[in-house]
Every structure is written in C-alpha cells, then in structure tokens.
Amino acid sequence: MVSLKVNLSGLELSNPIIPASGCFGYGKEYINYYDINILGSFSIKGTTKDLRFGNATPRIAESNCGMLNSVGLQNPGIDHVVEYEMKEILSYYSKPIIANISGFSIEEYEYCVKRLKGINNVGIIEVNISCPNVHDGGMSFGTSADMAAKVTKAVVKAADKPVYIKLSPNVTDIASIAKACEDAGASGICAINTLLGMRIDIKKRKPVLANITGGLSGPAIFPIALRMVYQIYEAVNIPIIGIGGISSAKDVLEMMMAGATAVQIGSMNLTDPYICKTIIDKLPDELDKLGIEDINEIIGGAHK
Amino acid sequence: MGIYAITSMKQLTYDIYEMKLSGDTTWIKAPGQFVNIKIDGLFLRRPLSVCDISENNITLIFKAVGKGTEILSSMKPLQQLDVLCDLGNGYDTDVVTEKPLLIGGGCGVPPLYYLAKILIKKGFTPNVILGFNKKDDVFYEEEFKALGCKVYVCCLDGSYGHKGYATDVLSEIDYDYVFTCGPEPMLKAVYNNCETSGQFSFEERMGCGFGACMGCTCKTRYGYKRICKEGPVLFKEEIIW
Numbered sequence: 001m002v003s004l005k006v007n008l009s010g011l012e013l014s015n016p017i018i019p020a021s022g023c024f025g026y027g028k029e030y031i032n033y034y035d036i037n038i039l040g041s042f043s044i045k046g047t048t049k050d051l052r053f054g055n056a057t058p059r060i061a062e063s064n065c066g067m068l069n070s071v072g073l074q075n076p077g078i079d080h081v082v083e084y085e086m087k088e089i090l091s092y093y094s095k096p097i098i099a100n101i102s103g104f105s106i107e108e109y110e111y112c113v114k115r116l117k118g119i120n121n122v123g124i125i126e127v128n129i130s131c132p133n134v135h136d137g138g139m140s141f142g143t144s145a146d147m148a149a150k151v152t153k154a155v156v157k158a159a160d161k162p163v164y165i166k167l168s169p170n171v172t173d174i175a176s177i178a179k180a181c182e183d184a185g186a187s188g189i190c191a192i193n194t195l196l197g198m199r200i201d202i203k204k205r206k207p208v209l210a211n212i213t214g215g216l217s218g219p220a221i222f223p224i225a226l227r228m229v230y231q232i233y234e235a236v237n238i239p240i241i242g243i244g245g246i247s248s249a250k251d252v253l254e255m256m257m258a259g260a261t262a263v264q265i266g267s268m269n270l271t272d273p274y275i276c277k278t279i280i281d282k283l284p285d286e287l288d289k290l291g292i293e294d295i296n297e298i299i300g301g302a303h304k
Numbered sequence: 305m306g307i308y309a310i311t312s313m314k315q316l317t318y319d320i321y322e323m324k325l326s327g328d329t330t331w332i333k334a335p336g337q338f339v340n341i342k343i344d345g346l347f348l349r350r351p352l353s354v355c356d357i358s359e360n361n362i363t364l365i366f367k368a369v370g371k372g373t374e375i376l377s378s379m380k381p382l383q384q385l386d387v388l389c390d391l392g393n394g395y396d397t398d399v400v401t402e403k404p405l406l407i408g409g410g411c412g413v414p415p416l417y418y419l420a421k422i423l424i425k426k427g428f429t430p431n432v433i434l435g436f437n438k439k440d441d442v443f444y445e446e447e448f449k450a451l452g453c454k455v456y457v458c459c460l461d462g463s464y465g466h467k468g469y470a471t472d473v474l475s476e477i478d479y480d481y482v483f484t485c486g487p488e489p490m491l492k493a494v495y496n497n498c499e500t501s502g503q504f505s506f507e508e509r510m511g512c513g514f515g516a517c518m519g520c521t522c523k524t525r526y527g528y529k530r531i532c533k534e535g536p537v538l539f540k541e542e543i544i545w
Contacts, residue, residue: 022517029515029533032390045518053521053528058509060519062348069511074518074528208509218347270512271347273388 002284003294006040006262008239009162009187011096011123013040013262016252016295017280020243020264021046021100021126021166022071026085031092033273038280040262043098044085046128049108051077056210061199066218066245067267068197070211073102073131078112086119096123100166102131103141106154113158125161127151130168130193131215142168142193145180152184162187164241167232169221170196174228175235188239190264191232192225217267221245226258233259233300247275249282256295257302305331305389310381311361316443320411321377322355323364325385329357334394335419336485336505336537339364340513342386343372349388350376351513351532353485353505355414356421362389365414365443391513392536395503397422401481404430406453407470407494409486410437413444415505419483420451429453431477435470435490439463471497482540492545502540506531 004015019030021043030036054074061068075081078101089097099122103109109127116122129142129151141147148165156163165181167174169192178189194215199208207213225244232240242260246252247268255263268275283295292298308327316322332339332354339362340349350372356363368377379385397419404423406416413434423430432453436442438461448455456473457465466473470486471493482502484494491504508531511517515533522529524542529535 023512025516025518029512053523054518057520057522059521060348060509060511060517062346065347067347067511069517069519071518071521074521267347267511270517271342271349273512273514273516 002287002292003296004280004283006296008124008241008262011041011162014038015040015280015283016256016260016262017276017283018042018098018241018262018264019269019276020266021098021128022069023266023269026089027093027097028088030269030273034277036092037094039095039276041095041098041123042093043100043126043264044081044089045075046073046100046102046131047075047078047081047112048073048102048104049078049111051075051080058208058210059214061208061214063197063199063216063218064220066216066220067270068199068209068214068216069194070209070214072211078115082115082119086121090121093121096121098122098124098126098164100126100128102128106151109151109155110158113155117160122161124164124188125155125159126164126166126190127155128166128193130166130170142177143171145177148177149180149184152181152186156185164188164190166190166193168193169224169228169244175231178232179235182236182238186238188241189232189236190241190243192221192228192244195221195224217245219245219247219268222247222251226254229255229260230258230302233303249279249286252279252283253286253290253298256298257300259300259303261299305387307384308362308387310379310383310385312381313379316365317441319368320441320443321366321368323366323376323379325362325364325387326360327362327387328389329360329362331389332357332362333390335397335422336394336415337390337392338513338536340388340391340510341376343375345375346372348511349513351391351510353415354418356418365411367411388513392532393534395419395483395505395537397426399481399503402428403478403480404428405433405477405479405482406430407433407435407482407484407486407490409435409470409490410441412484412486412490412505415485416483417444417447420448420453424451430483431479432456433458433470433473433477435486437461469493474498495540495543495545503537504540504543505536506538507536508532
C-alpha cells in the first residue's frame, strides 16, 4: 500500500493535493461533484480586512492551455469569513483548511491574522503577497525581499498557526524573496501565484479584461512554476507548496521532485471540477509504477 | 451531468446551429438554466443556455461566433461531449402572471422556448417577441407558433416582420409580466420600456460556470451575485445598470 501522507509544519495531510485559493471558493461549490473530505486540505478564497467587490467584468479571458483572471480579490471581508464561512465549512469539511489572507498594508494583514486566532479548523495561514490584480498593494509586497520580510515578520508575530507566504512569479529572483521570508520566520513557502498577462479583442481593438491585465494560470505556466519551486528548494529549508498549472498525477510527482512537499491545484478545478479527485485516485498507481512506497521519498528528488 | 452523445445537428441560419444531446436531463430544474461544455483543445468550457429538454434529450442552440462554437458547429451525431448541467438559477415560473410576455433577441431566443412550454403547461400561453438584425437571422418563429404562442418578429433593417427593435411592439401587446433574454442593450431597452415587473437573463464571461471562481460577479440591489450561480436570471427590481 503506497503512502500518500505528507506533513506541513506539523499538519498531517492524508495526501498532498490541495485546491488553490480562488479556484475553490469555500469548497461548497464542489460538494455536488465529489466528497471533498478526500482532499489533503483546501485553501479558501483570498480574504481581506474589508469586503471587496473586486474588479469590473470581464474578469476572465482564455488563452492556449490556460486562462487569465482579474477577479481582484472579491471577498466578504475577514469578519464575515470568520463568523459565517468558517463555521459553515465545518458542516461539510472535517479537516483543517488553509486560510488565505491578503492586505494593502501590514496592519490589514495583522488584523486578518488576529481574527483567525483560535479557530480550530484553520491549519495553516497562507499569506498572499502576490496578487497581480489589485492596484493598491497586493503584489507590491511580494516583489521586494525587504517588504516580504516585513509582512512575514508581522504576520508570524500575530499568528497562532504556521504561516506560509505565497510568492509572486513576477520577480527576477524568487529564491531570494523566499529566503527573506524564511529568515523572517515563515514556516513555509507557497509558489507560485499567477503571471501577469493580457489579451486583446481584435474586433474591438481593446483589452479583453476590463482591468486590462490579469493573472495567467493553467497548464501553460507549469514549467515556470516547476523551475521556481526547484530554485526555492535550493534556497530554503522550510516546506514548499508547489502551485502552478498542475493538471495530472504525473505533474504532482514532477512538482514534488522539484522540491514541493504538497501541491495546490488551481484553475484546472474550474474547467474540470473532478480534477483533484482524479489526481488523488491516480497517484498510488503512478507511484507504484515508479516503485515508490512512500511519497515523501520523492520530495526534492530531482536535486542530485 | 457527464458524457452526452450528439443525436442531431441542424443548421438553422447561416450561423445558428441546433444541437441535440442525449443523456440524463434530470439535472435541469428550470428554464433559463445553462450547461457548460468541454471542447477538446480549449481550456475553458463553453456555457450554452438550454433551449428545450425532453426525456433523455437536451436541445441547445448556439451561434458560431468564436473558436469554441465553431468547433461545436462542425461536430457530428454520435460524437460525445463532456457536459456540466444544473447550472444557474433559471427563470422563476412560480411568479403570478396570467399574461406573460417573452422577449428574445438573437442568441437570447433559445431559453425562452422551454420557458414558453412550462408557462403553457401552467395554463398561460405567452406572447413572444423575437428580435433580430435581419431576415436571414430569424429562427424558431415557427416553433413558437407551433406551441400556440402569438409571435411578433422584429428586424432592425425591416427586411422581415416589424421594422425596428423588439421593444417597438411592446405597446401593441397586452401583458402583465416580462421574461427576457438577449444582448445587454436590448435588456436595458426592455427594462426602460416595459411597464411591468419581469425577469432578465444576463450573459458574462465565465471561468467555471458553477460559482467557484467569482469571474462573473455583478452588483445588484440585493448584493453581489454571480451570474453563473445566483443568475443568469435577475428580477427587474434588483438590477443595477
């Protein structure tokens, strides 16, 4: 029997498959498709201090092997999430979730983390310093090692859970930013968020997205995500959650060999709501074919 | 939900196609709901409103307007499609109306067909306005007539039926409630010109179609709504333009 169990800073997951923030809502939309309790965990929609509508529509554009979104962190605000969504999740998901938070100032990140204190079904706090779709903050914290370290330090101090920092790929040297987060006390790294891109409607001679630019995700970005996780693994000694374009059990193995302890599946959930279940079902066979008994054996396995 | 086989494919106009699928239809609960179709080679599914259902059969009508719908239009009977059903709220037919009026514009016409059938079953045969740009675009006039509906066809260029917009014939019709679907400028014209309450079906670019990605959210008087989940049908009273 192949073991799929992995451990993220003390949080044991039955398997390394985690739907990514923004692609899974609060999980509720998927319970008609399969029992989501089979997931290792899932990351909730990015939450800010205050309610946000997000950007104007259209917020979605297609591209080859992927898509762009410019949702812009639509969410009901951390107070509502704590008082309503987090409680509702208990009725259909029995494991700890990953609470994804975002902010426009260090104070806002701190506020969100403090509101999450003492909530038992939060396993990890995932700090998004990499949203490309908000103009007054978001990604700017993730594009400088100094700012990333400052946010990390503040959040770690205020949190009672392991803090993972979700990094932006829209930088020249992601490994140095990951290292700065580790030095500032982060328990882990999530990489990568979406890549900044755009599409133009040639009939209208206008950008497709109302926000002009958006974040590219989907299988198109998998090799980039893989390369970045590989680089981060060389630079830090904390667990990495690999994210970016994963669409099959084989991709999961590649991402783990690059250095990820667990993975998040993003936009593939939108086009195939069963994708995480399919991957979880196929993982034991894929490992078996390679003669692997414990999935932990392969973490970082591609580094000589 | 799942794999559906194409049973027939019919070209209705130069760019409008009618496709019939066989498979489980019990997922579809209301007229105005839509399905989301996976197309090989394209990342996002393509949402299409349900035109009609019968036992084990779904009728879809679409305009070949982009990459996805062009691929769909070239598909043949016996080919299979991966389809998600049970999407969107659909029209609420429990509202009190004895003289319903259906107003469809272009690709917005199809969902009104199943809606008309449901209303007729309830004992209220609707009047129907179908708006098109020109004669060559007209489809489903006879199908609505066959249900027993009085049909007003409007063509912008005057090449067939009434000359002008769908809303231009409103004053000729006795109605107490409006159900409409079509391009946004038409919906807005209906909103501004109809004298009753009604339900309006909207379109938006979607990521998932089942409420997960927040890609299609709009503002309403009752808060933010996802066009794919709490929509696509909104009540007149809640719409913010």
